[in-house]
Structure formats: structure tokens, C-alpha cells
Amino acid sequence: MDSEQQPFISHLVELRNRLLRIVYSVLIVFCCLVYFANDIYGYVSKPLLDVMPESTSMIATGVAAPFLTPFKLTMVLSFFVAIPVVLHQIWSFIAPGLYQHEKRLIAPLLVTSSLLFYAGIAFAYYVVFPLAFEFFTTIAPEGVTIATDISSYLDFVLKIFFAFGLAFEIPIAIILMVWAGVTTADKLIEKRPYVVVGVFVIGMLLTPPDVISQTLLAIPMWLLFEVGVIFSRFYRPRDEAQADVQE
Numbered sequence: 227m228d229s230e231q232q233p234f235i236s237h238l239v240e241l242r243n244r245l246l247r248i249v250y251s252v253l254i255v256f257c258c259l260v261y262f263a264n265d266i267y268g269y270v271s272k273p274l275l276d277v278m279p280e281s282t283s284m285i286a287t288g289v290a291a292p293f294l295t296p297f298k299l300t301m302v303l304s305f306f307v308a309i310p311v312v313l314h315q316i317w318s319f320i321a322p323g324l325y326q327h328e329k330r331l332i333a334p335l336l337v338t339s340s341l342l343f344y345a346g347i348a349f350a351y352y353v354v355f356p357l358a359f360e361f362f363t364t365i366a367p368e369g370v371t372i373a374t375d376i377s378s379y380l381d382f383v384l385k386i387f388f389a390f391g392l393a394f395e396i397p398i399a400i401i402l403m404v405w406a407g408v409t410t411a412d413k414l415i416e417k418r419p420y421v422v423v424g425v426f427v428i429g430m431l432l433t434p435p436d437v438i439s440q441t442l443l444a445i446p447m448w449l450l451f452e453v454g455v456i457f458s459r460f461y462r463p464r465d466e467a468q469a470d471v472q473e
Contacts, residue, residue, distance in 0.1 A: 240319065244316070266299060270351075274374060274379060285376070286376050291375075291377050314336075343395060346395075347387050349394070350391075393450070394446070396454055397453045411459050425448050
């Protein structure tokens, strides 16, 4: 075997081991949570149940939906909980290829990205859901009984969770772009009007067709953009930092 192929194969083996650890971590969390699957679903559905009219409830139209829907939610939640482990494995894989000063810059970003993702989910659950569901239930036409299917509800909330979780990663994305030399903080400020329009377009695409959830996603995205621009000034482009280190 050529000596050039050995490092490549060793990287593939390490990548496989990292991926297996990620899968194992998700499965371990899942095994710990699956017993409480119904309780977890009850907690996630509480924002809707609190605003539904009296004598109404959620329904299950699928034969296996009462079992599969909480099971699916628990699996997704297991991945959310295991995100710190996932990021740690990613960090452990890429860290050997970074300079010492780069490690000091990237490590805090990995921790912050986990916290921001959780913050996005919490914002969706505690702020967006109560307002959006109250709006949905109050505008129902007369004579229409609200009885949301549990599977449809789960698909809705997971979409919102992912949308807000990813949207709250905007500061990290901006910092990484500035660090990689793709753009600068001053250039981003010049494009602020386009960003404002863009976040409302993204809010329209990622959320259900109602003004409330679209606005509640767009405004935090715009504010997070401003936060990312501010903190990106503390990060120098990678090429400049490397040149200083070499000198």
C-alpha cells in the first residue's frame, strides 16, 4: 500500500469511528427517553392544548399514529439532546488540522452554536407557539371544530423547531464567513437593507403561511445578524492570522 494512501485510510477510519460514536450517543439518549415518549409528546403539545376550545382534543387518524408519533418525537429529541456530543466529535476530527490560534477561536463557537440552537427551540416553544396557536384557534370559521391530528401537529412543530434552531445560528455563520475571508463586517453592514428583506423572505419560506410566525422568525434573524456583525469584528480573517503566526 502506498504511503500516501495510508493517511487517507486512517482519516476514513477515524471518521467512521466518530460517526459511530455520534450514533451510539443518540441511541443511548433515546433509550433513556423512550419510556417517557407519551409524556414528552404531551409536553410538546401543551401550547396547542392550552388554547383549544373546551370539549375539543387532538385526534389520531392513523392506526399506528398513537405509538409512532411519540416514538418519532423522542428520536428527534434524542438527536437534539446529543448535539453537544455531535459537535464534540466533529471538533475532535477537525482539530488536528488547525493551528493553535484557530483552535482557540473555533472551540468557543462550537459551544455557542449548541446554546444558540437550544435558544432557538426554546424561543419557538415559549414565544411563537402560544401566539401562533391562539391566532389559529380564534380565526376558525363558525361551525368548524378544531381537532388537530397528532401526526400533523408533530410535523408542524418539528419544522418550526428546525427553522428557529437554524435561524439562531446566524451569528456563528457570520463569524465563520468573516474568519474564512469570504466577507467583512463592513461589507455586511452595507448589505443590511438586503438582509432585512431576505430574513422576511426566509421567514415566509420556513414557517406556515401566517404573518405572526413569519414575523417572529424574521425579527430575531435580523437581530442575530446584527449580533453576528458585532462579534465578527473580533475575528480576523484566517489568512491574515496565519501570516502573523508564520512571521
